[in-house]
Structure formats: structure tokens, C-alpha cells
Amino acid sequence: MIKSIDNIGKIYNKNIITGNYIIEVALDKYIDAFNDLDYCSYQKRDMNPKLMYFLENSVQDISNKYGIDICFYMFKENKDKKYEDNIKVGIKTYYYFLFNEHVKEVKDTYKRVVIYCLSSFFILLIQMFLGTIIKSTVLFNTIVECLNIGGWVFLWEALTLIFINRKSLMYNDQNYKRLMESTIYFRYI
Structure with a gap:
């Protein structure tokens, strides 16, 4: 269901620079973005089903005329650029696969x-x-x-x-x- 623009602004923040709506996700650890039962490398690992469900429902809320930003919040002491890149590649790869399967x-x-x-x-x-x-x-x-x-x-x-x-x-x-x-x-x- 697509919400009115006024309600979307109450639920999601907007990136002032790009105009995209931001889906905000809090993670305790980088591993929380991926499925616990999948032991493949991070680039090939399935996403956490709860995170996938949250992202897909959030995208449905936001009108197609707006872009999407996904912002992960984490504690400073957990910062690791390598894991950040793995999550970015993992999410892009996961949805690229789903998109191609649907095509x-x-x-x-x-x-x-x-x-x-x-x-x-x-x-x-x-x-x-x-x-x-x-x-x-x-x-x-x-x-x-x-x-x-x-x-x-x-x-x-x-x-x-x-x-x-x-x-x-x-x-x-x-x-x-x-x-x-x-x-x-x-x-x-």
C-alpha cells in the first residue's frame, strides 16, 4: 500500500541532498544483516529474513517516484570498512538475483x-x-x-x-x- 507523501515524511527521513527517502536499520553486529544458518562467504550469503522483510515492506511504503537510501546504524567500536563493503555487495547481489529471477x-x-x-x-x-x-x-x-x-x-x-x-x-x-x-x-x- 502506498502511503500519502505527508505520512511518508513522518515515517521516513528524507536525504536533503538526493531527495531519496532513507530506510534506517540498526544493527548490533555486521553479521546481523545476513542469515545465521548460511555459511557461505558474505557476498553469496542470504540476507537475514527479518531484514529482508523490513526492507521490502519499507520500499512498498515509499512512492516509486522517490529513490531509496538504506542507512545502517552501528556502534563506533564495531566499525570495519571490509564488513561494510561486504554488506553493500551482499544486499546488491541478493536483490540483483531476485530481480533477474523475476524477469x-x-x-x-x-x-x-x-x-x-x-x-x-x-x-x-x-x-x-x-x-x-x-x-x-x-x-x-x-x-x-x-x-x-x-x-x-x-x-x-x-x-x-x-x-x-x-x-x-x-x-x-x-x-x-x-x-x-x-x-x-x-x-x-
């Missing part, structure tokens, strides 16, 4: 739409052709009606993919792209 999913959806439309067309064409050339019997009428129903089901599935599922896929793509392109920085208290 593939959208392409697969369009392929399925074409296949379903062609299947519907050919099944309905066969149904009409059989209806005109074969003598009417109970078995034949049942087969023709099954083809008719099957053709319309394929067409309905194609329309569902186009008009219902596509919007949610495209919305996720926009959010992942915004997170992938966000400016990430650290402040120490």
Missing part, C-alpha cells in the same frame, strides 16, 4: 500465455471442425463438449496470467530494482 518468471509467464492461447485456438478449431463433419451421437457430443470446455479453460488461464498475475510480478520487479539500485551507507553512534 525470468515474467518471460516464462508470457511464453505460457502464448502456449495457452494457441492451445485454446487449436482445441476450439478442432471442436468446430468435428462438429460439422461427424454425425451426432451421445459419445461424439460428449467429446465435442469436452473439447469446447478445454479450449475455453486454456483461454481463461491465459487471460488470468495476463491480467491478474502479471501485475504482482511487475510490482515485485520494481521493488527489487529499487532496492538493488539504492544507496547504502553506514552511520556510527
Whole structure:
């Protein structure tokens, strides 16, 4: 749900220089940004599910016309430039991966739409052709009606993919792209 601009200003600070809204995250340790159960290197490690959920919900609050900054707050004694870079690369890589996976999913959806439309067309064409050339019997009428129903089901599935599922896929793509392109920085208290 997109909030009004007045409410966004109450929830998120705005970067005066860039005009981006700032998503502020407090971390005790650098490792808190990543999944505890994933033992890969930091560049390949999954994000902490709670952090991922927080970032994705925060991005949904902020209108698409504004950019996103992610500011991590940490204690001064924990400052380590190497870990900062690992978190920046890890987050960008994570959302780059999700963005590319969703792009593939959208392409697969369009392929399925074409296949379903062609299947519907050919099944309905066969149904009409059989209806005109074969003598009417109970078995034949049942087969023709099954083809008719099957053709319309394929067409309905194609329309569902186009008009219902596509919007949610495209919305996720926009959010992942915004997170992938966000400016990430650290402040120490």
C-alpha cells in the first residue's frame, strides 16, 4: 500500500541532498544483516529474513517516484570498512538475483500465455471442425463438449496470467530494482 507523501515524511527521513527517502536499520553486529544458518562467504550469503522483510515492506511504503537510501546504524567500536563493503555487495547481489529471477518468471509467464492461447485456438478449431463433419451421437457430443470446455479453460488461464498475475510480478520487479539500485551507507553512534 502506498502511503500519502505527508505520512511518508513522518515515517521516513528524507536525504536533503538526493531527495531519496532513507530506510534506517540498526544493527548490533555486521553479521546481523545476513542469515545465521548460511555459511557461505558474505557476498553469496542470504540476507537475514527479518531484514529482508523490513526492507521490502519499507520500499512498498515509499512512492516509486522517490529513490531509496538504506542507512545502517552501528556502534563506533564495531566499525570495519571490509564488513561494510561486504554488506553493500551482499544486499546488491541478493536483490540483483531476485530481480533477474523475476524477469525470468515474467518471460516464462508470457511464453505460457502464448502456449495457452494457441492451445485454446487449436482445441476450439478442432471442436468446430468435428462438429460439422461427424454425425451426432451421445459419445461424439460428449467429446465435442469436452473439447469446447478445454479450449475455453486454456483461454481463461491465459487471460488470468495476463491480467491478474502479471501485475504482482511487475510490482515485485520494481521493488527489487529499487532496492538493488539504492544507496547504502553506514552511520556510527
